[in-house]
Each structure stands twice: as structure tokens, then as C-alpha cells.
């Protein structure tokens with residue numbers, strides 16, 4: 001009887017490892033490529049620094065014996081999990097392999113994902129989930145549902161402890177979409193679709209006819225629903241976006257974001273003095289201000305095409321990560337509405353959880369009036385912003401550029417909501433409402449009784465404007481620390497930020513506050 005030598009064992013290991021790395025086989029990998037997608041392992045290779053990926057439970061096998069599954073190989077059970085370095089910092093990850101049973105998630109598949117998540121939790125490192133799956137593995141029935149439920153539970157445990165990022169690189173349908181939904185950021189490629197119920201079910205139930213792309217493509221899930229945070233052209237681009245995003249973030253909630261060492265110019269930026277148009281009704285692009293304030297103009301905008309009336313994203317100020325929020329006068333005059341309140345509140349919560357100081361640029365005429373806004377719950381949604389800013393204990397810096405009217409003045413990180421430093425440009429107008437509207441209400445009788453109503457209206461409007469369309473009244477009330485030349489904004493924000501690095505603020509202990517969800 002021939003003996004099995006160690007050489008044979010190593011040969012067998014090599015063969016098995018090769019099979020493992022081929023996932024569902026060469027043909028299926030080629031099919032992925034033909035669809036413009038990478039394989040699960042190629043995604044990991046591109047994501048991690050060279051030779052740093054360490055795989056977990058590589059030879060895991062499913063235990064399903066029903067519906068012809070007995071003994072059927074499922075390399076890595078359709079999900080590659082492990083840890084690796086990204087720009088030198090450790091990250092945990094799971095990458096679903098569509099070539100293995102369509103990346104479908106059964107008991108073992110999900111347990112592997114949870115195992116990687118728990119390791120991320122224990123080590124305080126971010127978790128990245130690359131989704132490409134037909135959802136719950138149909139042959140495994142309730143075991144699949146149970147598995148997914150465990151992933152959701154783990155998502156919730158990790159929430160606020162380590163950053164969680166989902167990449168949607170292929171199908172992500174049904175209940176499976178709720179794992180990404182529980183994470184902090186979703187990056188969706190243009191090859192991927194994400195929905196709870198697909199077009200055929202929708203047609204049966206509601207009669208609506210819609211294509212999968214229109215329903216769950218990246219554009220739709222960013223623009224209409226605000227589910228997605230970044231759109232990527234393809235997997236490679238998505239990986240680049242994810243790496244860039246991680247560069248702004250700390251590894252966990254006990255760390256500060258990484259400081260980018262270097263020499264930073266804080267010289268005045270004269271063009272900012274010209275940014276606000278003379279006509280107060282004229283729009284401008286607030287991104288022009290942001291890019292002149294953050295280091296090297298490097299601003300990573302989040303949810304670029306959702307609720308465009310507010311701009312949110314990450315930048316750095318003299319090497320330190322900041323979370324920027326800014327009303328966008330170019331879009332609906334920068335009003336606050338349901339979607340922009342949700343977008344802003346969520347971003348504030350993320351920044352606060354991960355020790356990222358908030359810098360808020362204000363130019364808003366107020367909350368959007370309208371029946372659909374009221375019926376949609378603008379009171380409830382707008383309150384999220386008030387709650388999120390008030391509850392945030394990270395350094396909070398506010399720059400009032402132009403309009404800061406009504407409740408929106410309060411909501412945009414006013415002094416009263418705990419702003420540590422408030423700067424106003426000389427163009428700031430801090431009032432209950434615009435001068436025209438205010439004059440109509442306060443001087444209603446006088447205008448009605450005047451012989452020349454137009455002249456009276458103009459006169460009273462001017463009176464109100466002269467009083468409140470400057471920042472000096474707010475300055476006198478100490479609602480503004482300083483009225484500054486716009487050109488100095490970067491310098492003053494950088495100084496303020498540095499002085500607040502050691503900020504510690506304790507709040508009454510409680511299980512959790514009750515944010516108006």
C-alpha cells in the first residue's frame with residue numbers, strides 16, 4: 001500500500017487552495033468580467049495593500065443537504081472574509097462571490113461574515129462588506145434568514161464603534177439590502193442594483209412597470225431615495241472611493257481621525273471676499289467656498305445628488321479631518337426640507353460618533369413651506385437636525401455667510417445649539433425672516449394706510465433690512481464671536497479647530513436619547 005508523503009499532502013493543499021481561489025470556476029469568473037465586474041478575490045486584492053490580506057475560515061463548507069445541495073462544493077461558501085491593511089491601517093472585510101451559488105447567503109456564509117465583523121469589533125477596525133449576491137440562499141430556507149438576521153444584529157452592534165462601509169457591486173435584493181442600510185456608507189457601482197422588491201413583484205402587486213435599472217440602479221438609489229452615498233463607475237472606482245473615504249476616518253470611536261502631517265498654508269484667500277453676490281437673491285455655488293477653505297481644495301462630497309440644497313462631506317483643515325455641512329444657495333436657494341434635514345442629521349451623527357469636528361456654512365432662507373412638506377413631516381424631520389447638532393459634542397464651528405433666517409438659523413448649528421465658535425461674514429443676515437416678508441407683517445397696517453403703498457413698503461423693508469441684514473445685532477448679543485473678512489475664513493477656522501482639539505463635554509448619562517425618527 002503506497003504511503004502518503006508530506007509532499008503529497010502539500011500537493012493536495014496546493015490543489016485545494018487553487019480550487020478555492022477559483023471560486024465557482026473560470027467560466028463564471030469570465031462571466032463576471034464580461035459584465036464589467038471583478039471577482040470577489042480580485043476586489044480584495046485591489047482593496048488591500050499588497051500581501052496584507054489574511055483570510056478567515058477559508059475552507060468553510062455549507063451543511064445543506066436539501067434540494068440537491070448534499071456534497072456540492074461551494075468554495076469559501078460564497079464569501080471571502082478576513083483582515084488586511086488599507087494605506088497601512090487594518091480593516092476587516094467580507095466579499096461575496098457571485099460565482100458560487102450566485103453569492104447567495106446561507107448559514108455558514110453568514111456566520112463567516114459575522115465572524116469577520118466580530119473581529120473588527122474586538123480590534124477596533126473598520127468593516128467593509130462587498131455585496132454581490134442573489135440574497136438568502138433559497139435551498140437553505142430559514143437557516144439563510146437566520147444567518148442574515150445575525151448579520152443585521154452584528155451591524156447594529158458595530159454601529160458607532162467602528163466605521164462600516166458597504167460596497168454594492170452586484171445584485172443586493174430583498175432583505176439582504178438591509179445589511180448595507182444598517183451601515184454608515186453605501187458605495188454602489190453602476191453595474192449593481194439594490195431593491196427590496198424587484199420589478200416583477202412590483203408589477204404583480206401594484207401594476208407599475210419599471211426596469212431594474214430605473215428601480216434600483218445607483219442613480220435612483222442616490223437621487224430619489226438617498227439610500228446610496230457614493231456612485232462608482234465600476235468595482236475599481238468603488239474600491240478607490242472606499243479607500244479615500246477610510247483615509248478621513250478613525251479606525252474606531254475611541255480614536256481621533258488620522259492627522260495628515262505636512263506644512264499647510266493659511267494665507268488669506270481674497271477671492272472669498274467676492275463670493276457673495278451683491279444681489280441677496282442671486283445664487284452661487286457654496287462648493288466654491290468649501291474648496292477654498294479645506295486643505296488643497298480636497299473635499300469628498302457625500303450624497304452629491306440627493307437633497308442638493310445641502311452639501312455635506314469630508315475635508316481637512318491643516319491636516320485634521322472635518323465634517324462640512326453647507327446650505328447650497330444654487331439649489332432651491334438652500335432651503336431646508338425633509339430630505340436635506342435627514343441627510344444633514346445623519347451626517348452629523350456619523351461625525352459625532354467618530355470624533356470628527358463639524359464645520360457648518362450657513363446661507364439659508366429657512367424651512368421650505370408647502371403642504372407636501374407639512375404632510376411629509378417637516379416638523380419631525382427638521383427636528384432631527386436640531387437634535388443631532390444639539391447632541392453632538394465634537395468641536396462645532398459655524399460660519400454665517402449670508403441668510404440665516406428663522407428656524408433654519410437655529411438649526412444650522414447656531415450658538416444656542418452648542419456651536420463652540422461662530423463667525424459671520426459682513427454679508428450675514430440673521431433674522432426671523434427676509435426683510436420684505438417681515439415688513440409686510442410688522443408694518444401691515446402702516447402699509448395699508450399709506451397713500452403710496454409701494455414707497456411705504458420699500459421704506460419699512462429698508463428699516464428692517466438695515467437693522468437685521470447685518471451681523472452686528474447678533475454680534476452684540478454674543479451669538480456671533482467675530483465678524484470676519486471672508487478671506488480669513490480658513491485661517492480662523494484652523495485656529496479655532498486647533499484650540500478645540502482637547503474639547504471634552506459631558507452630558508447627563510442615559511440609555512440613549514430619543515431622536516425623532
Ligand code: HXC
Pocket residue numbers: 100101102103104105133134135136137138139145148149171173174175176
Ligand atoms: C441560491 C441562487 C440564488 C439564491 C442566484 N442563485 N440567487 N442560488 N439562492 N438566492 C444561483 C442561480 O441559481 C445560478 O446558479 C447562479 O446563482 C447565478 O444566478 P443567475 O440567475 O444565473 O444570474 P443572473 O441572471 O445574473 O441573475 C442574478 C439574480 C437572480 C438577479 C440575483 O439569480 C435572482 O433573481 N436570484 C434570486 C433572488 C432572490 O429572490 N433572492 C431571495 C431574496 S430574499 P447556477 O448554478 O445556474 O450558476 C432575501 C431575504 C433576506 O434575500 C432576508 C433577510 C432577513
